[in-house]
Amino acid sequence: MNRRVVITGMGVRAPRARGRDAFWELLSAGRTATRRISFFDPSPYRSQVAAEVDFDAAAEGLRPAEIRRMDRATQFAVVCARDAVADSGLDLATVDPHRMGVSLGSAVAAATSLEREYLVLSDSGRRWVMSPDQLSPHMFDYMIPSVMPAEIAWTVGAEGPVAMVSDGCTSGLDSVGHAVALIREGSADVMLAGASDTPITPIVVACFDAIKATTTYNDDPAHASRPFDATRNGFVLAEGAAVFLLEELDAARRRGARIYAEVGGFANRCNAYHMTGLKADGREMAEAIRAALDEARLDATAVDYVNAHGSGTKQNDRHETAAFRRSLGDHAYQTPVSSIKSMVGHSLGAIGSVEIAASLLAIEHQTVPPTANLEVADPECDLDYVPKQAREHRIDTVVTVGSGFGGFQSAMVLTRPRGQGERP
Template sequence: MNRRVVITGIGVVAPGGTGAKKFWDLISAGRTATRRITFFDPAPFRSQVAAECDFDPRDEGLSPQQIRRTDRSAQLALVSARECVEDSGLDLAALDPARTGAVVGSAVGCTMGLEEEYVVVSDGGRTWQVSEEYAVPHLFNYYVPSSLAAEVAWDVGAEGPVATVSTGCTSGLDSVGQAVELIAEGSADVMVAGAADAPISPITMACFDAIKATTPRNDDPSTASRPFDRTRNGFVLGEGSAMFVLEDLDHALRRGAYVYAEIAGFASRCNAFHMTGLRPDGKEMAEAIRVALARSGTAPEDIDYINAHGSGTLQNDRHETAAFKRSLGAHAYRTPVSSIKSMIGHSLGAIGSLEIAACALAMRNGMVPPTANLHTPDPDCDLDYVPLVARERRVDTVLSVGSGFGGFQSAMILRRPEGKPA
């Protein structure tokens, strides 16, 4: 069995606003949602900027019990999952729960809850031997990343395949890729899938400071994220979630659902090279792109838009520029490319799903979102990166890529469902 899988519902919580509409309004307008950190005093840190969500779980309809037992990352996932189900028009009660599943990606799990509780049980770090009697009763849930997928599954009544995928910064692509495979092979009919991360905490900032991955450009936070620009000097940490309703195409058509896009191909590779370093030739990402194209029956010339990883680090932007040239050949120079991280930061495991949402909305709206803050192109990044202003363009087939610590490289092909079968 090899069923075609489509997106019929989108839910988003992102910097700049909750909901897919606010998300699209922000990125299509080229506005940035990066600012000085407000969650804690960032003064001791090298990088003091982030892309925070203005998010109150009470205003978004979560119950006091849900708020008490869940980390912020799970709350983001729950709210975006509810939106995608509502957007899809699915009647959850009419579904076979054993044929409905959930996959949630996350790079760092319940970081905020874990750090907050460590501060409590260690008396602000003064006690080496901590006392669990001061911890909240749900601390175990913070330790176990599978709690993210469990919360979403409970909320939507999914009793089929349920999993958490944690592959660093490609988690948001890989979680959707796994859900697609479960439907394609016949293990499920409907999947709620995506990713969430809420990593803006002192421990995360300290870790990225140590390896100088995040930008020290603190004087003007709105322009701190500069993918493909010659003056870029690191990424801006972000947070958020995007979740999708994925269905077998026949299932979606039978119920008259609106179809955003078909997920036609997916592939993941690892460079087996370095925990944080990348080879400049982009070979492993190019291989993931090549396999995704082959699995979808897509030629390089069919790609209308590339949603880049575009983190804004020196090596990443050159690495994937080389990968696009290596995998698409001369067509790479004719294809618009952009990075939405320039506007909403890098939310680690969540960003891949947020980028899938951007791709699906670009297809629906006939517009390629821009790369904000791209004023001085890097000569080594010599493709069409759609600087500053969105571009009207019919988009039928999209390539979205991700690159993560550990050497992970993932690629996904989305296209209009009237295209040829995978």
């Protein structure tokens, strides 16, 4: 069995963007969401800026008991899942619960709650010996990442395959790829898939400070994230989430669903090289792109837009550019490439799903979102990175990619559904 899989619903919570429409408005306008960190005093840290989500759990419809029980990242995921179901128009009462599943990605899971509870138990680090009578009754929920997809399963009544995917910064792509495989092979008919991360905490900020991966443009937050720019000096940490409803193509057509895109192909590779280092030739990412295109039965010339990982580190941007040249050949120079991290930062495991959402909306609006803050060209990054302003462009096929610590490289091919403006 090899069924075709489409995306018919989405929910997004991104920095300065509540929901799908606000998210696209921010991207298409080229606005940046980076600001000085407000969740805690960032003064002691090397990098003091981030892209925060303005999120009110009560206003989002979560009950007090849910807010108390769920970590912030879990709250994001549940709210996005509800939006995805509503957006799809699918009546879940018509779906066999044993044929519906969840695949959720996250890099640091309940980091927000774990750090908060550590500060409570240790009296802000002053006590080495901690009293168990101060332990939160919900500590299990914070310690076990699989609680996150379980919460979505309880919300939608999914009793089929439920999984947590944690591959660092490719988690948001890999979780959707896993969901696609389950539908294709016949293990599920409907999947809620995506990712959520809320890593803007002192310990995560300190970790990236230690390896000098994040930006030091603290005096100019709006222009701190500069993918592919010669003056870039690190990524902007962010939080966010996106969840999608995926289903089999024929079933979606029978019920008259609006289809964002078909997932034509997905592949991931590992460079088996270094925890944070990347080979300059981009070979592993290029192989993932080629394999995803092969699965979609498309050649390089079919690609209309590449949604880049584009983190804003020199190592990544040059590695990625080499991968595009290697996988797309001469067509790489005719294909617009952009990084939305220039606007919404890098939300670690969530960003792959947030970038899928951007790719779906680029297809819907036939517009390439820009790479904001791209002012000074890096001679080693010589492709068309769509600087500063969105561009109207015919988009039938998008390749969206991710790169993560541990050497993970992932690529997904999204195609406009046939009958919705395909090329003659």
